[in-house]
Amino acid sequence: MKLKTTLGILFAFICISLNAQSDFRDGFIINNKQDTIYGFLDYRGSISNAEKCIFRKDIKSENITYSPEEIKGFRFTDSKYYISRSVEIDGEARPLFLEYLLNGIVDIFYYRDEIGDHYFVDNGDGTLYELKNEEKEVVVDGTRYIQESNEYIGVLKYTFKDSYEILQKVDNISLDHRSLIKITYDYHHKVCTDGQKCIIYEKKLPKIKKKIGVFFGAKGMSLSQTREYVDKLYYLEDSEFGFEIFPTYGLFYNMDMPNINERFYLQFECAYSQTSFTTSNSFIDPVYSRTHLNDISLKMKTINSSVFLKYEFPQGKIRPTFEGGGFFNYHFQTNYQRDLEVIHAWGNTYFTNQTNVSPFKNSDYGIILGIGLNGNYVKEKELFLDFRYQRGLGMLSRLNTNTFSINIGFQIW
Structure with a gap:
């Protein structure tokens, strides 16, 4: 799904909800x-x-x-x-x-x-x-x-x-x-x-309400090339990393903002996830007509932190929400491997090599957009279900991350 399509769906949802509520x-x-x-x-x-x-x-x-x-x-x-x-x-x-x-x-x-x-x-x-x-x-x-x-x-x-x-x-x-x-x-x-x-006559503002809870979810992530790589990263050109799905879980802290608008909330999240990507590609050396075959694997264990504003539409047991903010991901453990085989034009292997030096940064940052539903369960504790899109901009120059996630959260305190 392209970014424009995603943003269009989110914008349409917001407009419909604003008119209906x-x-x-x-x-x-x-x-x-x-x-x-x-x-x-x-x-x-x-x-x-x-x-x-x-x-x-x-x-x-x-x-x-x-x-x-x-x-x-x-x-x-x-x-x-x-x-x-x-x-x-x-x-x-x-x-x-x-x-x-x-x-x-x-x-x-x-x-x-x-x-x-x-x-x-x-x-x-x-x-x-x-x-x-x-x-x-x-x-x-x-x-x-x-x-x-x-x-x-x-x-x-x-x-x-x-x-x-x-x-x-x-x-x-x-x-x-x-x-x-x-x-x-x-x-x-x-x-x-x-x-x-x-x-x-001014309305008396209520005390700030704070909520702490846990959430679980699933993420689908892809890596997309935005421009041609610099020469030293030629082996990443036209790589298809695919769309990987993986679980995530973490904690959230939510507080309302009655002094600004009683329907706005500020939410902080910290979560753990791990994922892996693999890709293979080939490159023909124009000088010696040798074929460079690259097999690349990337495994990451990540702490995901995010902060965003959440707007909750009023009334009803189930209340629509939308949210926007930013995230910072720290890949505290990265396992990277690139296997290279260079083959002569007549088919014999000329050279092989393996490296574990990753070109990727150990962090990523970007924007979050999302829609969802809020409700309550036992003793008025909050329950939420949301769908989010994250656009990462910092993992590697000329490479963006695109992440879709669905999460369910439960208030504990």
């Missing part, structure tokens, strides 16, 4: 009559949530999609809260669902689009002021530099003008959720005199 959670919408209607909301990313709200009255009912003009807002139970506001984009007013981060004397809102993150403050007068930090190119003594505008610093100083203590902290504030929420929360409690509550 939904993640409905408890929540409510607020319609334009200020009525609160409880049901289920599709928990999507920040970009999608800014554009639309997908609602179900009950978990099995049909989807209803609302635009920012059709409802006042929506909220996931004890989690994110979005309200409809009009913001200016490229000189034009555009209605969006803004994530309500903090409700106090000063309100903070947020949305994300293809360009990046956007933050706004409302000082209580109903006007949204965007907090900007645009990158600009400046030229100093003929050298070009990228400089941040830090415009948001001035807006925040105006916003927090009633507290000298808070003003002293503004210059050190980063433009992110945590920093903005903290300083605005502190400002509220410095200047609030009427007992008004300051409410943080």
Whole structure:
């Protein structure tokens, strides 16, 4: 199977899964009559949530999609809260669902689009002021530099003008959720005199979950020539090493990443495998018309280490996944043998030789792409089945390794 075909299958699987998967959670919408209607909301990313709200009255009912003009807002139970506001984009007013981060004397809102993150403050007068930090190119003594505008610093100083203590902290504030929420929360409690509550709507992130387990699998590996070898490796030219299948087993360590995306996981693996390749080829010396016959065998015992990001689609007892990352293989024991026989044009043997000096490196590295399924077995322990493709780039110049594997893993702790 060619690399392009493999990548095409993986890409198609990802696209189909992305379109098919939904993640409905408890929540409510607020319609334009200020009525609160409880049901289920599709928990999507920040970009999608800014554009639309997908609602179900009950978990099995049909989807209803609302635009920012059709409802006042929506909220996931004890989690994110979005309200409809009009913001200016490229000189034009555009209605969006803004994530309500903090409700106090000063309100903070947020949305994300293809360009990046956007933050706004409302000082209580109903006007949204965007907090900007645009990158600009400046030229100093003929050298070009990228400089941040830090415009948001001035807006925040105006916003927090009633507290000298808070003003002293503004210059050190980063433009992110945590920093903005903290300083605005502190400002509220410095200047609030009427007992008004300051409410943080930002979703509370769960603790990082860690999993340790074992996995077993089978790998199929081939070696493919990418260009002509250098002259000293002539005996490898047009070698057909074949496709070898061998077992593998090892340990995995998995941790989720709630501060980035609760559907992403970082997985480390360490495994053991051993394999062998054989090939035979011939080469005719153009000067003396002698035929060089080469019989080559290569046996390797390998420690396979890999790290990759794993995305798990939500809901269901069986959840599709896809993954991408890198690997490093260390061949801690290599047995190489090349038997050479040189034959005259009339058939007599001219020369024989055997060497155990390997031209191959004792390591390989490259990329990993994969798809799979996650589920649970006894006591909510995780079980996974995946199919992966590895492209190795470092075993020998002008030679790549192509590895397909199927693995089944069991969480132990």
